[in-house]
Amino acid sequence: MSRSELLRWGAGVLVVLASTVIGAWMPRASGPPQVRRIEVKARQYAYDPPTIEVNQGDTVRLKLTSQDVVHGFYLEAYDLQATIMPQSPYVEVSRPSRPEEKPEKLEEVEFVADRTGKFRYRCSHTCGTMHPFMSGELVVKPNRLLGGGVGAFAGMLIAGCLLACVLGNGSGEAAVANSGRSPHAIP
Numbered sequence: 001m002s003r004s005e006l007l008r009w010g011a012g013v014l015v016v017l018a019s020t021v022i023g024a025w026m027p028r029a030s031g032p033p034q035v036r037r038i039e040v041k042a043r044q045y046a047y048d049p050p051t052i053e054v055n056q057g058d059t060v061r062l063k064l065t066s067q068d069v070v071h072g073f074y075l076e077a078y079d080l081q082a083t084i085m086p087q088s089p090y091v092e093v094s095r096p097s098r099p100e101e102k103p104e105k106l107e108e109v110e111f112v113a114d115r116t117g118k119f120r121y122r123c124s125h126t127c128g129t130m131h132p133f134m135s136g137e138l139v140v141k142p143n144r145l146l147g148g149g150v151g152a153f154a155g156m157l158i159a160g161c162l163l164a165c166v167l168g169n170g171s172g173e174a175a176v177a178n179s180g181r182s183p184h185a186i187p
C-alpha cells in the first residue's frame with residue numbers, strides 16, 4: 001500500500017470516527033431553546049423549587065407566589081427583582097439597575113437565560129428572623145446542541161481539508177508516475 005493510499009484510508013477512518021463521536025454525543029444534547037414556565041412558591045424561609053434548571057437560550061417565565069407573608073425575589077446577574085404579595089396574582093417587577101423606573105405589575109416574570117452558570121435568587125423583602133437565609137439557585141446549562149452544531153461543522157471542515165489535502169497529494173504522485181520521467185520508463 002502506497003503512502004497516499006494509506007493517507008486516504010486514514011482520512012476515511014477519521015471521518016467515520018468523527019461521525020461516530022458526534023452521533024454518540026448528539027442524543028444527550030439539550031435541544032433547541034424553549035419557553036419554560038415554572039411556578040416558584042415562596043414561604044418563610046425557602047423557595048419551592050430551591051433550584052431551577054434551564055438551558056441557555058430558554059425563555060424563562062416564573063410564576064411567583066407567596067404562601068404566607070410578603071417576600072421578594074432578587075435574581076443576581078439578571079437585573080431582576082420582584083415583590084411577591086400573598087393572595088395576589090401579580091408581582092411587582094423592577095430592574096435594580098434602573099431605580100428611577102416604576103415597578104411593573106405583572107402576572108409572570110420573564111427573561112431569556114442567556115448567561116450560563118449558577119445564579120442565586122434570594123428574598124429581597126424582610127420577611128422574618130431567618131430572612132437572610134432565604135435563597136435558591138438558578139442553573140443555566142450551556143446549550144450543547146448549539147455547541148455541538150458548531151463542533152460538527154468544524155470537524156467536517158477539518159476532515160474535508162484533510163481529505164482534499166490527501167487527494168491532492170495522491171494525484172500529484174500519480175502525475176509524476178505517468179509523466180514518463182520514471183527511471184523504468186527510459187529504454
Ligand SMILES: [Cu+2]
Nearest residue numbers: 071123127134
Ligand atoms: Cu422572604
